[in-house]
Each structure stands twice: as structure tokens, then as C-alpha cells.
Amino acid sequence: MTIDNNFMLGKNFYILISLVFTSTFLVAQNIDYGKVSKEELTQGFSSIDSTASAEYLYKYRKTYFNYVSGVGFSLITDVHERIKIYSKEGFEFATKKIRLYKDGNEIEDVNKLKAKTYNLIDDKIEETPLKKEGKFKIEISENVNEESFTMPNIKEGSIIEYRYSISSPFIYNIDEFIFQHDIPVKKIEAFFEAPEYFVFRMNVKGFMNVMPKREQFNKSLDYTQRVASGGTTSAGAGQGLGRTTQVRGSVKYMNNVISFDLSDIEPLKEEPFVNELRNYRSGVKYELSYTQFPNSNKEFYSRTWEDVVETVYKNPRFGDELKKKNYFKEDLNVIIKDLTNIKEKVNAIFSFVKSKVKWDQSYGKYTKQGVKQAYQTGVGNTAEINLMLTAMLDFANLESNPVLVSTRSNGMPLFPTREGFNYIVSSVRLNGDIILLDATSQNSLPSVLPIRALNWEGRMISKDGKSTIINLYPTSKGSIQTFQNISLSENGTAVGKIRNVYKEHQALSFRDEYRKNKQESYLNQLVDKYDGIEINNLEVKNSNELAKLPIESFDFTTESEIDVVSNKIYFSPLLFLATKENPFKQEKREFPIDFSFPFENISTSIINLPEGYRVVSIPEAIAIALPNGMGSFSYAINNVGNVLQLKVSKKINYPVIPAEYYPSLKEYYSKMIEKLNEKVVLTKV
Incomplete structure (x- = not known):
């Protein structure tokens, strides 16, 4: 970098009266705005994921620095996105929300917004531009505004396209470059440009193999600066010092460019027990490490x-x-x-x-x-x-x-x-x-x-x-202790009473849910949770007394959990409390399983058999464990006279289980659910 001797380039960039950037580098987009093809409109599904409700056909983003005389540097982000809507579930992507930060009089702004919806009507492309009534602006918080727009004339098969720029005074805060979404992405072009005076750290997150391309290009800025000039006048020595003279010059410097060119990106699909799915999406985050202007010391920002x-x-x-x-x-x-x-x-x-x-x-x-x-x-x-x-x-x-x-x-x-x-x-x-x-x-x-x-x-x-x-994660287990007393009838009806005692985080979750609803509403939630059973005499103790454990009890009647066939009765002992489906369905998993807190659920049941029936078979006892003491499951049932005694224990000892143990956890849940749904068989004497 070379500097004209008459120009002191430092933190006092505000002294510039005019500033013009010239560059040997131009970023070209592969896809032009407004050039939507019939082939795109007739495309019926994503080639990346045929089940996708929508797909990014193209995502473009360029973030770079701009200088305005008398104001200083600002950050500009240009965005261009094209989305294909495949089904009604994809209509949600017709609304775009843009978060804009503010601090006092410093505010981020959206400008140069253009947006259209494209449909194929009678083999002709119909364009519907975004209108004023489709734009909205709200205040999210003291420091965040949100501008949004909803595209018009959306149908299955539509394509929406928009482009805009964000101008930000917060040059140290670069929004994350997001590469992975919950819908597939056909193509991404992304660019980040920064003058050599700004040194950023690039942090890559997610599980995609993302390889940036790094380049440097010469840039120059031409400036006009007024400087004081000395000299004497006829009025005497020392007068005339208030004169100023325009000085023109130029500065050459290096512009650092990091670019990404990505294609055929699979969606990040929702899975159970995830601590905010977007934490694991692939992307890049830039953070300003320090600035160093010519003839100035380094000014460090957040490094550690x-x-x-x-x-x-x-x-x-x-x-x-x-x-x-x-x-x-x-x-x-x-x-x-x-x-x-x-x-x-x-x-x-x-x-x-x-x-x-x-x-x-x-x-x-x-x-x-x-x-x-x-x-x-x-x-x-x-x-x-x-x-x-x-x-x-x-x-x-x-x-x-x-x-x-x-x-x-x-x-x-x-x-x-x-x-x-x-x-x-x-x-x-x-x-x-x-x-x-x-x-x-x-x-x-x-x-x-x-x-x-x-x-x-x-x-x-x-x-x-x-x-x-x-x-931040707790070490003590949140627990639910369930006591169940059930009486079966020969016509397939079960009546009983359940008592649940909640502790630690299970108590917190229960109180949050119960206290935000009226008892009638909470009762309806229980009925839905347990597949429409009849519930009576719901009672909750200690919901407000935090020093005591909350206790929930209710009577129930169910006719859907027991099968009567030819003088035989078939039922799983936990009835509607048995987990029916394995939450872990994916073949592999790349991110941790987050249960929020360790827990222990222990259920004790007394099952009174109908008169005139005896036990033909009951499930065998079982005890299984996850590797490294991460969890365990035990199931034991005994027949004593005309009564069955059941005890089930489920424990997860760590709030988070690493993804490498996913196969073991999936198998553990599979075996546990299989056992919980095994049948007791009774026959009429």
C-alpha cells in the first residue's frame, strides 16, 4: 500500500470531502433478477429432496464496505434470492423477515427492494410485483426492528424472487452467512469483501465441508482534502493563516475477498431432542478482530x-x-x-x-x-x-x-x-x-x-x-414418580387412579404448564395427551408452594387399551402410559441429542385382574443400559394371586448425549418401546 505524502490516512477518515472507490474486481451473478424460465416453473419437485415443500433455486449475498464523505464507513449487504414453492406447506416461504439492528440514532435500513411472484398461466409467465400493502415494519425490541414482506399471488408451483440491500452503520457486526436451511438449496454464491484496514476472524459452523476461496485485489480511493495554508499578506506577517487549499491524492490498498460457490445443499431436517436446530446449520460468521488504519495503532475488538x-x-x-x-x-x-x-x-x-x-x-x-x-x-x-x-x-x-x-x-x-x-x-x-x-x-x-x-x-x-x-446444565435429575392402581373388567374396560409426583426440572415444567392454563384447559390437554381417555377428579397440590413437590392425581376410565378375543384378554400393563413410537427415526445423526436435563421416570403399577381370569403369559423382566453409564431401563412384572405388580424405570443420566452414541440410543429406545408394549395374556378359567 502506498500513501500520498500530503494525505494522512488514519482514524480521521471524516476529513475527506469526496471519496471514490475504484476496483479491479467485480462480482458477477450467475442468475439475473427477473430471468425466470418455464423449466423452473414446470419443475414439480426438488431433485435434492423430493419431499421438500419449497426450494431455494438461488441464493446470492455480497457484504462489503462503503465510505460516505463526512459520515464514515458503512456496511452494505446485497441479497438476491429465488424460491420455488412446491406445495401449500411451502407457502410460509412467501414471507421474508429481515431483522434490523439499532442503537440510538444508528439504524440499519433496507433499500432497493424489488420482488415478484411468477406463475405459469396458459404456457405464459405471469409476473406479479410486490405491492405496498404487502410490506410491514414492527419493533421487536429496543435494539431490533423487523421489516417483512409477503409475496402476492402465491400458488403451488409459484416462484418468488426478491432482491434488496441492507445498509448498516455497525461495521463490526456481520450477520451470519447461512448456507443450510430446512429446505434444499440449489445454488449459493456468497462474497465478503473488506479493506485491509479491517481484520476479521472467520468462524465456520455446521457439518458441511465448506471451502472458501480467498483472493486479494488492488483498490484505490481518490480523495480531496482541505488543508490550512500559511503565508503573509499586505496586512502584515502572520495574517492569512485561515486560508485552506484543496489537496488531491489517492491511496492504494488491498481488498480481501472471501467467496463461496456451493451447490445441491441438503436441508437440515427437524429431529427430536435438538437444542435449537439452527445452532447446527452450516454457515460462516465473521467477527471483527482489530482495525489498523495507516499511521495508527491497532484497535482490538473481541479476540478472547x-x-x-x-x-x-x-x-x-x-x-x-x-x-x-x-x-x-x-x-x-x-x-x-x-x-x-x-x-x-x-x-x-x-x-x-x-x-x-x-x-x-x-x-x-x-x-x-x-x-x-x-x-x-x-x-x-x-x-x-x-x-x-x-x-x-x-x-x-x-x-x-x-x-x-x-x-x-x-x-x-x-x-x-x-x-x-x-x-x-x-x-x-x-x-x-x-x-x-x-x-x-x-x-x-x-x-x-x-x-x-x-x-x-x-x-x-x-x-x-x-x-x-x-x-448451565443441571447435574441432579428431574424426576416423575408415577403410582397407578388399575382394575380390569372382563368386557375390556379399565378404571384406575394415577398419582404423579414431580421433582426438580420436571416440577418446573409441570408448574409452567399447569399455571399458564386454567384447570379445565389443562384437563383437556391431559385427555388429548392420553388418547381420549375419560378423566375425573383431577387434583393438583402444591402448584404454588415451591418448597413442596407438586402432586397431580386423577381417576381415569379407558376402553381402548384392552382387547377381548374369545375368552382371552390382551393388554400392555402401562396402558396409555406406554410410549408407542420411537422418536429416533433417522439412520444417522450429526448433532447431539439434547434432553435439556437428566431425568428419571419411575412407574409403579398395581393391576387388579377380573374375577374368573388367570394369567397365561406376562412379559419377561429386562434391564438394558446405554454405554458409559449414560442411561438405563428396567422392567419387572410379577403375578401374585389375582394381582399384577409392575415396576418400570427409565433413566437418562446426562442432559446431552454426543451424536456418536446415536445408534446405541436409537437401539435402546427401540428395545424399551418394544418391551413397554408387550402384552399380558389372560384367559377365562
């Missing part, structure tokens, strides 16, 4: 997790808010004045925050209105509630620190990035252990975080601004 944590902690809407305590001192002193036991203090403060401030359903690692106002209004976001909780625990002389978290919906922060965290929980040291707390959830308990926050690891920030990795 410590850099990230320091940046977050120094933000006044985080670190400063954590230090505020005067607003709650008087009230909290009343709450804890007679408490000497540490655990009692923790529970009392935790309960106080949950009762004092309700969650406004918005995420954030930074406060919006501030902890004091949230305390006064009784409403706050995640940061306000859990920073407040942390400050109160600290005020009570307990060792407490905030923990940065990325929720499941936000994805896993695989690489050091400030944008990776969107949530806060609190931590406290109790008897040598770190206990995690989240006061946004009315049903949570110490060490029982809501499912949304169970996402691999968090970063606990201490008062010196340093961080420690914290495992």
Missing part, C-alpha cells in the same frame, strides 16, 4: 472471552447497575434481619425479587430502564431482574456474581463474540458450590433454571471483571 467479558462489564448498563444498592436497602433489611442461615437468606432474597419485579418477557444482557426504575415499577427485563438479585445477594454478604448466558433460541456462543450473549442469570456460592438462580421465572428454584437458559456454558463475571466458565 476475557475481551468480551471486559467489554460487557464496562458497559454502564451492566457494571454500574450492579453497584447500585440504595434503592432496596431499607426493604431488604426487613426481609433478612432475622435470618442467619445462608440457605434461608438465599431463598428469602430470591423469593423477594420474584414477587417484587415481574419479567417483561424481553431478553438482554444490558438494562433498559435501569434496576432502580424496574424496582419501582415492578417490571423489568432479564438484566434488570437478575442484576438486581445479584446486588441484593452481595448486599447480604453472600458471594454472588452475574452469569452471561446465550439462550437456546439465540444459539450457542461457539466463538468469542459480544453478540453471543443475550441473557443474564445470577450465581451464589453455597456450601462451596455455585448455585444458579433466575428470578425471571416464577416457578424456578435455586439450581433449577428455566429451560430457555440451559444452553451449554455461561460466563460468570467477578467483581474484578474476570470470567469463569459455568456449566
Whole structure:
């Protein structure tokens, strides 16, 4: 790179009056907008996945830097996408949603939008352009807007096409380049261009073998700069220094280009027990590592997790808010004045925050209105509630620190990035252990975080601004203990009573579900869950008393679980509680199986046989185990007189099981389901 001696190129790019980029490199698209063919319109299914409801025929994206005199650099992203709709299920892809970030007066904008729907009518291509009434704009949060549009005249067989540009002032925040979707992609062209002054780190995610092409091209910028000129005038020496002179020059530099040319990309299909499927989709994420302008030092951005944590902690809407305590001192002193036991203090403060401030359903690692106002209004976001909780625990002389978290919906922060965290929980040291707390959830308990926050690891920030990795997954099992007493009749009817006792995360899940519905609505859900059985006398205890385990009980009648054939009765002992279908159907799996938390479900049943019948056969006892102690299943049934006694135990000992154990897990579930559905055979005496 060479620099004209009259031009000092540094952070003060704003001094430029005019700036023109010239380049030896142009990005050409293989597919032109508006050039849809009859062959594309008559295509009846995807050659990549014949079951697909829609398909990206083409995806183009180019992200690059632009400079505007007096404003500075901005980030431009050009998008062009063409989608084929194969069935009504694919109509959802006719709506495009674009997230736009904002911070104060700095706002991302969409411009140059063009969009059309194409249909083949009487062997002629009919074009329907997007109209104004198909465009929408809403505010998602304080920092996010959403612009969307819905394409008109959609039918099975339609093709939709659109292109637009996004202008962003946030040059450090490059949206992820997404290569894999839940529908197939025929072709992708993607380009990222950055001047040599901006050094980005490229992070590749997913399971596709993606090979970028790297190139460098000479670019130059021509500039006009006004500089002060000296000299004397007839009025005397030293006067005339206010004059300025235009200086023209040019700067040559290298432009770094990374490109991708991909074809025939299979869809990422939904599978059970996945922690947010999009976490595993193939793509590339760029993060600004540092900038270095001519004649300037390097300015580093997020390079390590410590850099990230320091940046977050120094933000006044985080670190400063954590230090505020005067607003709650008087009230909290009343709450804890007679408490000497540490655990009692923790529970009392935790309960106080949950009762004092309700969650406004918005995420954030930074406060919006501030902890004091949230305390006064009784409403706050995640940061306000859990920073407040942390400050109160600290005020009570307990060792407490905030923990940065990325929720499941936000994805896993695989690489050091400030944008990776969107949530806060609190931590406290109790008897040598770190206990995690989240006061946004009315049903949570110490060490029982809501499912949304169970996402691999968090970063606990201490008062010196340093961080420690914290495992967010629980180690204790969530459990359901089921007690069942059943009486069979010779006409094939079963009546009985069920009692379920919930613990840990199973208790949290049960309370969340039960308390958000009225009892009648919850009862209807149970009927649907258990294939239309008749339920009476539903009773739930301790739904609001968090110190006690919630207990659910009800009476039931069913006629669909028992077969009577020629003086014989056939039934599986668990009746409608037996799992009927293996959730794991794929031959192979590339991403982990995420159960959210370890669990143990134990069912004990007493089955009273009808008078005049005896047992012909019962299933054999079985015990199977997953490798490395990851889980186990046991089944034992005994016949004592006119009664069957059944005990079934299902355990998964780890919240996440690596994909390499998928074949073992699939076989384990297959054997378990086969055993659960084996029949007891009775015959009439």
C-alpha cells in the first residue's frame, strides 16, 4: 500500500470531502433478477429432496464496505434470492423477515427492494410485483426492528424472487452467512469483501465441508482534502493563516475477498431432542478482530472471552447497575434481619425479587430502564431482574456474581463474540458450590433454571471483571414418580387412579404448564395427551408452594387399551402410559441429542385382574443400559394371586448425549418401546 505524502490516512477518515472507490474486481451473478424460465416453473419437485415443500433455486449475498464523505464507513449487504414453492406447506416461504439492528440514532435500513411472484398461466409467465400493502415494519425490541414482506399471488408451483440491500452503520457486526436451511438449496454464491484496514476472524459452523476461496485485489480511493495554508499578506506577517487549499491524492490498498460457490445443499431436517436446530446449520460468521488504519495503532475488538467479558462489564448498563444498592436497602433489611442461615437468606432474597419485579418477557444482557426504575415499577427485563438479585445477594454478604448466558433460541456462543450473549442469570456460592438462580421465572428454584437458559456454558463475571466458565446444565435429575392402581373388567374396560409426583426440572415444567392454563384447559390437554381417555377428579397440590413437590392425581376410565378375543384378554400393563413410537427415526445423526436435563421416570403399577381370569403369559423382566453409564431401563412384572405388580424405570443420566452414541440410543429406545408394549395374556378359567 502506498500513501500520498500530503494525505494522512488514519482514524480521521471524516476529513475527506469526496471519496471514490475504484476496483479491479467485480462480482458477477450467475442468475439475473427477473430471468425466470418455464423449466423452473414446470419443475414439480426438488431433485435434492423430493419431499421438500419449497426450494431455494438461488441464493446470492455480497457484504462489503462503503465510505460516505463526512459520515464514515458503512456496511452494505446485497441479497438476491429465488424460491420455488412446491406445495401449500411451502407457502410460509412467501414471507421474508429481515431483522434490523439499532442503537440510538444508528439504524440499519433496507433499500432497493424489488420482488415478484411468477406463475405459469396458459404456457405464459405471469409476473406479479410486490405491492405496498404487502410490506410491514414492527419493533421487536429496543435494539431490533423487523421489516417483512409477503409475496402476492402465491400458488403451488409459484416462484418468488426478491432482491434488496441492507445498509448498516455497525461495521463490526456481520450477520451470519447461512448456507443450510430446512429446505434444499440449489445454488449459493456468497462474497465478503473488506479493506485491509479491517481484520476479521472467520468462524465456520455446521457439518458441511465448506471451502472458501480467498483472493486479494488492488483498490484505490481518490480523495480531496482541505488543508490550512500559511503565508503573509499586505496586512502584515502572520495574517492569512485561515486560508485552506484543496489537496488531491489517492491511496492504494488491498481488498480481501472471501467467496463461496456451493451447490445441491441438503436441508437440515427437524429431529427430536435438538437444542435449537439452527445452532447446527452450516454457515460462516465473521467477527471483527482489530482495525489498523495507516499511521495508527491497532484497535482490538473481541479476540478472547476475557475481551468480551471486559467489554460487557464496562458497559454502564451492566457494571454500574450492579453497584447500585440504595434503592432496596431499607426493604431488604426487613426481609433478612432475622435470618442467619445462608440457605434461608438465599431463598428469602430470591423469593423477594420474584414477587417484587415481574419479567417483561424481553431478553438482554444490558438494562433498559435501569434496576432502580424496574424496582419501582415492578417490571423489568432479564438484566434488570437478575442484576438486581445479584446486588441484593452481595448486599447480604453472600458471594454472588452475574452469569452471561446465550439462550437456546439465540444459539450457542461457539466463538468469542459480544453478540453471543443475550441473557443474564445470577450465581451464589453455597456450601462451596455455585448455585444458579433466575428470578425471571416464577416457578424456578435455586439450581433449577428455566429451560430457555440451559444452553451449554455461561460466563460468570467477578467483581474484578474476570470470567469463569459455568456449566448451565443441571447435574441432579428431574424426576416423575408415577403410582397407578388399575382394575380390569372382563368386557375390556379399565378404571384406575394415577398419582404423579414431580421433582426438580420436571416440577418446573409441570408448574409452567399447569399455571399458564386454567384447570379445565389443562384437563383437556391431559385427555388429548392420553388418547381420549375419560378423566375425573383431577387434583393438583402444591402448584404454588415451591418448597413442596407438586402432586397431580386423577381417576381415569379407558376402553381402548384392552382387547377381548374369545375368552382371552390382551393388554400392555402401562396402558396409555406406554410410549408407542420411537422418536429416533433417522439412520444417522450429526448433532447431539439434547434432553435439556437428566431425568428419571419411575412407574409403579398395581393391576387388579377380573374375577374368573388367570394369567397365561406376562412379559419377561429386562434391564438394558446405554454405554458409559449414560442411561438405563428396567422392567419387572410379577403375578401374585389375582394381582399384577409392575415396576418400570427409565433413566437418562446426562442432559446431552454426543451424536456418536446415536445408534446405541436409537437401539435402546427401540428395545424399551418394544418391551413397554408387550402384552399380558389372560384367559377365562
